[in-house]
Amino acid sequence: TAIGYTSDGTLIVTNGASLAVTGQYLGISDANRKKGIVEIYDGSTIDVAYDVIFGQVSQQGWGEGKLNLHTGGTLATQVIRCSTNYGTPADATAEVNFDGGILKANSSTRLIQKHDRLTVNVSAKGGTINNNGKNIIIEERFNGPGTIDLTGSGKTTFAAGVGVDAEGGVYVDTGTTLTISGTTTSCLG
Numbered sequence: 572t573a574i575g576y577t578s579d580g581t582l583i584v585t586n587g588a589s590l591a592v593t594g595q596y597l598g599i600s601d602a603n604r605k606k607g608i609v610e611i612y613d614g615s616t617i618d619v620a621y622d623v624i625f626g627q628v629s630q631q632g633w634g635e636g637k638l639n640l641h642t643g644g645t646l647a648t649q650v651i652r653c654s655t656n657y658g659t660p661a662d663a664t665a666e667v668n669f670d671g672g673i674l675k676a677n678s679s680t681r682l683i684q685k686h687d688r689l690t691v692n693v694s695a696k697g698g699t700i701n702n703n704g705k706n707i708i709i710e711e712r713f714n715g716p717g718t719i720d721l722t723g724s725g726k727t728t729f730a731a732g733v734g735v736d737a738e739g740g741v742y743v744d745t746g747t748t749l750t751i752s753g754t755t756t757s758c759l760g
Contacts, residue, residue, distance in 0.1 A: 573598035574607040581607075584644070587614040596622045597648075600636030600665070608637045611644030611672060619648040619677075625665035625689070626654040636665045640672025642696055647675040647703075653686035665689045669698025669717065676705045676723070685710035685730070693717035702727050702747065709733060713741075721747050 574580045576598065584590050597619045600607035611617055623646070625636040640646055651674075653665050665688050667674075676682050682700070683691060693715040700709070702723035710730040713719055720742045721727050728750040743749045 574600075574609055576605060576607075579606040581610065583610045583612070584615040584617055585610075585612040589616045589618070592617065592619040594620070596624050599623065599625050599638060600634050600663075606635045608639070610639045610641065611646055612641045613643040615643070616645045616647065619646070621648075622650040622652060623648050624652055624654050625686075626663060634663060637668060638666065639668045639670060640674060640698060642671030644672040645675055646672070647677050648682075649676070649678045649680050650682060650684060651689075652681075652684040653689050663688050667691045668694065669696075669713075669715075669719065670694040671696035671698065673699040673701055675701040676703045676707045676725070679705040679725070680707060681710055682707040683709050683711045685733075690714060693719055700727065718742055720744060721749060723747055726750060 574582045597617070599609055609617070623638065638646065651667060665686065667683070669692065689711055691711050691713050693713050695716045697717035697720065699720045699722055702721070702725035704723055705725040707725065708728045708730055710733060712733055718740055722744040724746050726748040
């Protein structure tokens with residue numbers, strides 16, 4: 572499934588709807604220098620069987636991709652990453668924007684993978700990362716005024732050198748284990 576492949580495109584999931592992407596991946600700004608935007612709102616869910624990929628398939632490269640997780644919206648996936656198949660155009664952008672929404676891990680993996688064109692922003696409404704009982708790794712910084720809540724009974728690891736520039740910081744929920752640069756912190760209550 573691709574949003575922003577042969578033309579600019581927007582996918583909006585709202586009003587408690589659920590969308591299952593059972594194929595290979597969900598591509599955002601997938602090819603041909605196009606704009607792709609995914610918006611998830613109010614009790615709605617997109618469940619991606621494999622990866623969410625910015626710029627997957629085209630030798631012409633990708634353009635502008637945005638994934639917006641609004642209040643009550645949930646994205647469940649194994650990985651969010653940028654393609655390196657054909658190189659990255661100098662003006663390509665990829666954004667994950669938490670605006671009160673939830674990112675939920677479908678497997679133990681590098682949930683948000685590092686890439687020089689990827690930014691992760693947290694609005695004043697904040698956002699949640701639910702490790703869903705899995706062991707996940709975050710490789711990208713968080714920016715913005717909001718707070719990221721870490722939930723789930725698994726382990727969330729911030730890779731070495733990854734920090735939180737979000738003014739609201741990080742809140743670690745009861746029972747969630749957080750590892751930062753080799754230091755483990757358990758929150759018990």
